[in-house]
Amino acid sequence: LMVLKQEAERRERILADRRRVASKWRPKIPQVRKVNFENFKNRFQDVDEPDYAIDVLMGGPTTQAQIRREHGQRRREEIARLRQSYLSLKNNGSGSSQNKIDAYEKARRERKGDVLQSSENEIQRIRIQSQPVLGHLTALMNDTDQRSTPRTFMRPFKALVHFQPKMKEILATLEEKWGDFEELDSDQSEAVELSAGEEVDIEPEVLEADDMGSAKGEGEGEEDDDASDTESLESVDSNADEDFEGLMDSPEALRDMRCYVEFIDNEVIPLHSRFDGTGAEKVKFDDLWSLFRVGDLIYMPASGETGGRYHEVWRIYKTRAPDPETSYPTTGWDFFEDEHQVNENSKFKISAYYIDHDGSNFGAVQRKFEIESFVGERSIESLEVFPIRYRHNHQQLLQSLKQQGRKFMEYLEDRHQQYSAWTLTRNPPSAQTEPDDEILDDQEYQKMRHPEFVESDLIVDLTEAYQKMPDWMPRFHQLTMNKSIRCEIKDDEMQIQHWFNGSRGTLAYTQSEIIQHADGVETRQRRDNLAADSFLRYRIKGSRTFETDPKALELRDEDLVLLPKRMFAYALRERRFWPIDLNFLKPVRREPGVFENLRIQSDYKDVVRGLVMSHFQKKALERKYADIATEGPSQDLIQGKGRGLVVLLHGVPGVGKTATAEAVAMENKKPLFVITCGDLGLTPHEVESSLKNVFRLAHLWDCVLLLDEADVFLSQRSKLDMKRNALVSVFLRVLEYYNGLLFLTTNRVGTIDEAFKSRIHLSLYYPPLDKTQTREIFRLNIAKLKEIESERSRMTGEPALVIKEGDIIDFATKHYEELARSTGCWNGRQIRSAFQIASSLAIHDYSNQAALAHSRGQRAPVAPVLDRTWFEKVQMSTQSFDRHMKKESGAYDAEMPLRNTFYEGRFE
Incomplete structure (x- = not known):
């Protein structure tokens, strides 16, 4: 009896494997079957009937309860089968058997799954069972591993949406080649359909297990028979797989592809395209991939706090949806958890960028956003970040940001501006690990917790600002083009069960199912975007486009919205760099006829104007020499000396000394850089360092430099005050090599050191007013x-x-x-x-x-x-x-x- 029972079990295993292979390769019904979870995981039709080309799991509020119920049902069925097997073995020795097992019979008598409820109207999973469709789709995905095994795609069906245009092209090719076969009668069609019955036939000797098993010893040869039978079935499966390419180019492929393309067009694409405009007001977590499109602008409302976050717009270059959850609840409290709470770390990730300038070129600054998983629907505008098209009056905002971007470009060239507003305290949000990393350090390397009010003429100079404060410089993100495409499949823990007699009574066989865990669509979208986004394309890591294409440095009109409102500028009054809001920059006010309104002697006006004009002409000539890497001739014996113009203005206070320097700067449209002795320090080392820096900046920005009340540096040296002597000597030495325009003012001309007389080009006395x-x-x-x-x-x-x-x-x-x-x-x-x-x-x-x-x-x-x-x-x-x-x-x-x-x- 034991041998006969084992032989019967072996035959059942062989038959189950045969049915499994036959079902796998049997032509599918070119239709879509929509079911609930129980019917999605169980087949109750005749085992010899073909499957549908596509199975669709329709979900709703009860889906999670169905999953739990199905999992519990399978556990009970497994326990019942184990008990049945145990009791059968136990009763073999006594000759009696137990025909009724309450738990088992209870499981068998349970009816098949309920029909779809009205609330189950959302597509949750799509299983493709048609081999031709799977063949073409996996070929497009470059993922042909187990391509003949039924494959399930989870919402939001990225691969199905992304490859739909190419699947349509394949359908058009099949229509052109096999469309005429649709006129054949059913018999002819069956003959064309790859003779599926012949392909999956198994050798008769595999199924005809003779009675030799009873003559053998108990269990003797059983393992060898199983191995031989398995090899035979695998050979059949392998032979069918070898003809897979032929199956993909056949009338069967045409029928299945028609069904697939029509279903995707009518029921899947609308799930994605409903977020094209602004008609959808709410979104589910699983649909965030459809909401956030690569290349779209996204918006995050600015903080209302003073000194808070202010940047609002980024452009997406990559998205990353959480990998599908392939596990099911087991026992204990996890059994009652919601699917979004099973993996609390699952987040939808967005990689975006804004455009900044490092003093030399524009670059992309990365910013990563993460949206925590949530249950149900959320208002799109309630998300931390959302597509800018959902913002009220977004077109008006974009126009405002474009204008702001044009100002950014303008101020990189026209650097001398006026400012009367609060400073900023932080950079736009980027890929920083801590929120405090966005807050800038001041020049004392302390965090700028509070803005300062600045009212001064400014020089916008990002290069100098970054040299002074390297931490202010934006960190550019360079993308790589050779990102490998990650495709990954995983076995579904819950296999598909095929039952006899339309109920969960006798299990015919189980069929494995794989879930598309990673499809590479997001990487493909990133690559496509790199090709379409000229700003990123020119800035791919290792690209040398800047050297060959000057247009690579230019920004498109649509790129202007990504520029920040934060710039760095030097406040001439405070004599320090500040992060400022470019929207408050204004052109420097030029008083008409300022020199004519200056109430000084007319001879003075002519002399000053003539010298200043000649000086600036020489400066322009020097710049031309610098462009050709040549140093122009000089009247000084030593090159580099004596190229500046130093004018001493002395007289009582309030008679026009400072006004003269201001008028010269305004008339020649130059910045006026005013410093005093107190700004330069008290020790010779401090003075030398400060003077060199001030002279360098004044020369760089083509300023009119005014050293007001320069008494300390002009005073006569004496034997008794070595500190003052050192200060005067330092000033004399640095002054010798300054090649800009310098005005010195003093009302103590009687104490000027003799050495200054030869270094001052013009000395003008301003008497009291008449x-x-x-x-x-x-x-x-x-x-x-x-x-x-x-x-x-x-x-x-x-x-x-x-x-x-x-x-x-x-x-x-x-x-x-x-x-x-x-x-x-x-x-x-x-x-x-x-x-x-x-x-x-x-x-x-x-x-x-x-x-x-x-x-x-x-x-x-x-x-x-x-x-x-x-x-x-x-x-x-x-x-x-x-x-x-x-x-x-x-x-x-x-x-x-x-x-x-x-x-x-x-x-x-």
Whole structure:
């Protein structure tokens, strides 16, 4: 009995293998079968009936419960079979058998899976069972391993969507070749269909196990028979696989491909294309690959915090969806976990970039985004990052960003600008490991936790900024073209079960199923994008395109939106580099006729203009020599010396010394770089280092350099003060090789060291203002005040200040005549201050009178009035201060220079 039982089991195994091979190679029904999970994993039709070309798992809210139920059902069936086998062996010796096993019978009597519910309307998995379709699809994927085994693709069906155009081309080729065969009758069609029955026939002796088994010893030869039978079946399977190429080019292939292409076009592509526009408002985690397309712009709202994240737009160059989950819940608490919670680390990853500049070239700065898995649907706009097309008024934002990008390009060339705004504190987000890595260090290498307000002329210079602060430089990401394509399949733990008699009673055989774990689509998309994205294509690692194609350095119009609003610039007033917002940069205001409005001697104007013009012409010529790597001739015996222009302006304060340097810079459209002795340090080493750096920057940016109040460096050397001697010597040596335009101002000309006389090209004395200059300066300030008041009135709607010009000029004349020989009349700076104070007092008085009239019900004044009265009040306050100074020092301001012998009192 034991031998007969073993022989019967062997025959059952052979029959099961035969059915498995026959089912695998039997032509499929060219239709799509949509089922729930139980029917997806079980076959209840006759075992000799062909399978469908495509099986589709339709999912819904109950899918996870179905998976758990199926897993539990299989465990119970396996336990029942083991018990049946055990009891059969146990009862063989006693001659009795147990025909009823409650658990087993219960499992057998369970009916087959439920029909599809109305809620199960989402495609979750697609199993392709047609060998021709699998052959063509796996060939396109370059993954022909186990290409004849049924293969399941998980949502979002990347490979099916990506290769659909090529599958259509293959279908068109098959239509052209085999389309006429559709007119054949069914008999002829069966003859053409590769004679599948003949291909999978098994040798009769494999199935006809004779009775010799009973004559052998118990179990004798069984292993040899099994091995022989298995080899025979494998040979049949192998022979069929060898004719696979013929199967892919046949009428059967045409019918199956029609079914496949139509199904993908009608039911799978719409799942992907519904995210083409903005019609879809919500998205599931499994559909994020369809939402985020390689090459698309993505948007992350800026932080509203001061000094927070500000960059908003990136371009995708790669996406990475989590690999499909191929395991099933077992026992314990995992059995009740949701599928998205089984693998908590599964994330949808996006690799994107923005464009930045490293001082020489543009490059891509990488930024990686990760979206945690979530259950159900989420609003697209609630995601941390989403395609920019879903942002409200995204076209308006793109136009704004393009304009910002054009400014970025412009300021790389036109570097001298004005700025009045807060600084930035961080770089755009990139592939940093810590959020704090985005925060920039200041020049003391401390994190910029808070922005600073800067109001100054700026020089935009990324190269110099990165040399000063290397950590500010963006780290460019260079992509490689030779990324290998990763295709990987995994066996599904839950095999397909084929049953007899349409119920889960008797198992005919099981069939393995593989899941497409990795399909290489994302790598292919990355490659395609590198070919389409000219910015990245020119910047592939190892590319030499920059050397052969000048256009590689240019940005397309659509690339401008990726440029940051952050630039680095040197603030001339603060004398340091700052990260600034380019949207607040403005052109430097140029006063028309600034040199004509300068109230200095006309001879001085002509001399200064002539020297400055000649100097800048020589500088332009030097740059031409530099372009051809040649040094031009020089009047100095030693090359490199004496190419600068040094002008000394000396005189009492407020008579136009600084204004002269400002006028020269403005008229020649050059930046004015102002430094003082305190900016350079106190020790010779500090002074030398600072001077060299300042002179280098001034020369690089073609600045007009003004060293204001340069008394310390110009003073005479003495035997008693070695520190001062060292400072003067350092200044003399560095000055010798400076080839830019330098203005020195001082009111202590009597103490200048003899060595400076030969190094100063022009020395101009500015005497105190005379009556004519005083009146002209008053008129100039009146004109400026009228312009200011007109603009104030236009902006606020309040009446402009009424200025009584004649009355004020009379005051100026009287003021000069009364004070010129006593305490001294106002200088230019004091006159400007007097106008600011007097106009403020007049407007304040007007406001008080208007409020008083309103409270009394009287008519208010028409407008504020500025006349000499207010200037007389200002004069009274200044005279009070002058008298106090005389009491303390024993002399008025005008007498101090003569007392200290800093002047000779006249210009010679």
